[in-house]
Amino acid sequence: MRILNKQIVFGLSIILINIFAALFAPIIATHPIDEMDFFYIFAKPGEGNHILGTDDYGRDIFSRLVYGSRISLLVGVIAVGIGALIGTSLGIVAGYFGGFTDALIMRFTDALLSFPYVLLAIAMMAVLGAGLFNAMLAIGIVMVPSFSRVMRSAVMNVKNEEFVLAAKSMGASNLWIIFQHVIPNIIPVLIVYSSLNFAGAVISEATLSFLGLGIQPPTPSWGSMLSEAKSYLQTAPHMAIFPGFAILITCLGFNILGDGLRDLLDPRLKS
Numbered sequence: 001m002r003i004l005n006k007q008i009v010f011g012l013s014i015i016l017i018n019i020f021a022a023l024f025a026p027i028i029a030t031h032p033i034d035e036m037d038f039f040y041i042f043a044k045p046g047e048g049n050h051i052l053g054t055d056d057y058g059r060d061i062f063s064r065l066v067y068g069s070r071i072s073l074l075v076g077v078i079a080v081g082i083g084a085l086i087g088t089s090l091g092i093v094a095g096y097f098g099g100f101t102d103a104l105i106m107r108f109t110d111a112l113l114s115f116p117y118v119l120l121a122i123a124m125m126a127v128l129g130a131g132l133f134n135a136m137l138a139i140g141i142v143m144v145p146s147f148s149r150v151m152r153s154a155v156m157n158v159k160n161e162e163f164v165l166a167a168k169s170m171g172a173s174n175l176w177i178i179f180q181h182v183i184p185n186i187i188p189v190l191i192v193y194s195s196l197n198f199a200g201a202v203i204s205e206a207t208l209s210f211l212g213l214g215i216q217p218p219t220p221s222w223g224s225m226l227s228e229a230k231s232y233l234q235t236a237p238h239m240a241i242f243p244g245f246a247i248l249i250t251c252l253g254f255n256i257l258g259d260g261l262r263d264l265l266d267p268r269l270k271s
Contacts, residue, residue, distance in 0.1 A: 006260075007256050007259055007260030007263070008257060008260035008264065011253045011256035011257030012253075012257055013253075014249060014253025015250075015253050015257060018069050018073060018250055018253070019073065022070040022073050025066045025069070025070060029062070029063035029067060030050075030060060030062060031050075031059075031060035031062075031063045032063070033060075033063050034218050036057050036058040036059055037058040037060075039058070040058055041054060041056065041057070041058045042054065042055075042056065042232070042235065044238065050062070052065065052242050053238045053239070055228060055229070055236070056228065056239070061225075061238070061239065061243075065220075065225075065242055065243060065246055067219075068220045068221050068222045068225065068246070069250075071132070071215055071219070071220070071222075072202045072205060072221075072222060072247075072250060074132075075135060075136050075139065075201055076198045076201040078136040078140065079136045079139035079201040079205075080143065080194050080198055080201055081140070082136070082139075082140025082143070082144075083139075083140045083141070083142075083143025083144050083147050083197065084143075084147055084190060084197075086140075086148075087143065087144040087145070087146070087148040087150075087151060088148070088151045088186075088190060090105050090109070090151075090152075091149065091150065091151025091152040091154070091155060092151060092182060092183070092186075093105065094106060094148065094152045094155075095151070095152035095154070095156045095159065096155050096159055096174070096178060096182060097174075098156075102152070105152075106148075106149070106152070108145075109145035109148050110145075112142075112145040113145045113146070113149075117142060117200075117204070118204065118207055120142050121138050121139055121142045121204055121207075122208070122211065122213060124138035124142070125208055125213040125214075126213075130212065130213050130216055131214075131215075131216065132214070132219075135208050135209075135213070135214045135215070139201050139204045139205065139208075142204070143197055143200070146197075147197075150189065150193050151186060151189065151193075154189040154190075155182055159182060161181075163181060164182070167181060189265075191261060192258055192261045192262045192265060193258075195257050196255065196258035196262075198254040199250075202247060203247065205223060206247050207223060208223065209224040209227065210223040210224065210226050210227045211227070212224075222246050222247050225239070225243040226247075229243070
């Protein structure tokens with residue numbers, strides 16, 4: 001149990017640091033995100049009162065990283081929320097009722113899963129257009145098939161439990177059984193899978209912004225910062241190192257938290 005607690009604490013600590021930075025960005029940031037210091041263009045970390053240096057326009061990288069955490073967390077919350085809400089609803093209907101309904105929903109999800117994750121998000125952005133809202137919507141919809149399949153499996157395990165069969169024998173309605181027995185028992189699976197998908201949402205947002213389909217300038221995003229840095233990897237590598245590290249450590253935090261929650265909430269893993 002000690003190891004499991006350490007996993008949760010470590011992952012949660014990283015996430016809380018990101019949340020703190022996002023909430024108090026105006027206080028933490030040392031410079032305005034669009035302020036250009038032409039005396040310190042491509043400044044190295046520590047030069048000219050710039051903790052992490054500056055970019056090709058003389059903008060402070062640390063301040064843009066702090067504000068970029070807002071975008072990553074917002075996209076993660078909204079996108080995972082959309083995927084979880086729609087995917088869980090479809091998974092409950094498919095897993096509980098089965099038959100033709102199950103086959104229809106699963107064939108729909110199979111069709112979506114046949115496309116690469118990022119490619120499907122890019123295709124949706126091409127239709128919806130660039131922007132923060134459209135990026136959250138596209139990433140959330142792309143997550144729906146995986147959520148529906150995972151939650152369907154969880155529902156199928158729960159609906160064969162004795163307490164569900166007993167409720168059916170007593171004449172309880174399907175709606176009552178779903179809300180009173182099925183949903184409460186699949187919440188642990190939903191929590192774990194949602195936490196693991198936060199990392200995917202952060203990477204997807206960074207990918208879309210890197211390609212110019214996500215957050216539009218001058219709003220800072222870790223993905224757009226990487227896109228701007230790709231032309232200066234040799235002359236100013238710090239422009240790519242710090243946003244790349246921010247994405248890495250944030251995704252690591254969510255993955256470690258998800259693994260810890262899975263081990264804690266899954267009774268099959270308890271001794």
